[in-house]
Amino acid sequence: MIADYILFFGLSIVAIxxxxxxxxxxxxxxxxxxxxxxxxxxxxxxxxxxxxxIALTQVTVYAGAIMVLFLFVIMLLGIEQLGKAPSIPWQRxxxxxxxxxLIFEAGYLMxxxxxxxxxxQVSSSAFGSxxxxxxxxxxxxxxxxxAISVLLLAxxxxxxxxxxxxxxxxxxxxxxxxxxxxx
Amino acid sequence: MLPIQYFLGLSIILFTxxxxxxxxxxxxxxxxxxxxxxxNSANLAFVAFSHMHQVLNGQVFVFFTMAVAAAEVxxxxxxxxxxxxxxxxxxxxxxNNLRG
Numbered sequence: 611m612i613a614d615y616i617l618f619f620g621l622s623i624v625a626i627x628x629x630x631x632x633x634x635x636x637x638x639x640x641x642x643x644x645x646x647x648x649x650x651x652x653x654x655x656x657x658x659x660x661x662x663x664i665a666l667t668q669v670t671v672y673a674g675a676i677m678v679l680f681l682f683v684i685m686l687l688g689i690e691q692l693g694k695a696p697s698i699p700w701q702r703x704x705x706x707x708x709x710x711x712l713i714f715e716a717g718y719l720m721x722x723x724x725x726x727x728x729x730x731q732v733s734s735s736a737f738g739s740x741x742x743x744x745x746x747x748x749x750x751x752x753x754x755x756x757a758i759s760v761l762l763l764a765x766x767x768x769x770x771x772x773x774x775x776x777x778x779x780x781x782x783x784x785x786x787x788x789x790x791x792x793x
Numbered sequence: 794m795l796p797i798q799y800f801l802g803l804s805i806i807l808f809t810x811x812x813x814x815x816x817x818x819x820x821x822x823x824x825x826x827x828x829x830x831x832x833n834s835a836n837l838a839f840v841a842f843s844h845m846h847q848v849l850n851g852q853v854f855v856f857f858t859m860a861v862a863a864a865e866v867x868x869x870x871x872x873x874x875x876x877x878x879x880x881x882x883x884x885x886x887x888x889n890n891l892r893g
Binding site: 676684701 | 794795796797798799800801802803805806807808809810811812813814816817818820822823825826827829830833836837838841843844845846847849850852853855856858859860861862863864865866867868870871872873874875877883
């Protein structure tokens, strides 16, 4: 039990600190690296909660593919240092107050309604295995799975069209975001 | 095994940090990363509840969320690149063409 507490609080400190680092750091690259650390920590939580398949998907898809895409775009655009202050001065205090309200509301709900939750059970080794997830995915959730494939295809076509229009947008077609609307 | 309240608390804190990132930061890419953090905290709550009830449907839902997040990131980053090509900036205060 003591080992559980040490593991939980150690991992949560890393997760929260890396999330705050993502929020605070001035350089976009550092933000992305902090977020990768956060994703890896959450993947360890998934492993702990009996979801090894989801944990490894998190590492490969989130920390691997998505964050590499982020880093690639940050380095492609060369926008590492865009730490301008917000132009609306009262935005930051209002945001912090709203965040505190959100966290107090959620915490209040969790404390007052928490006794309705079941205690955690120790799961068997087959729980959350790729075989079990796959059986559920391809039997009960087959239609959503196919819909996801259509969604991914649509987003792929969208990305190709968006980046294609930039390449020869100057000559044949009007630019997607014209500058003439500005005062 | 710890009670589920610990994991839900961590999920709430991560979600709030993501919300603050969306509200405070002006860099479009940082805002995007904060949205990813919020999705991730929701996924953590899903997996915790899935473990509490010993039902796998929550994990399947997390899988779908990840696929939707991947699609969203692809299109979103292409949009950011396209906006940067047109405006030479991704500060969202500069993207005000639709301002009435």
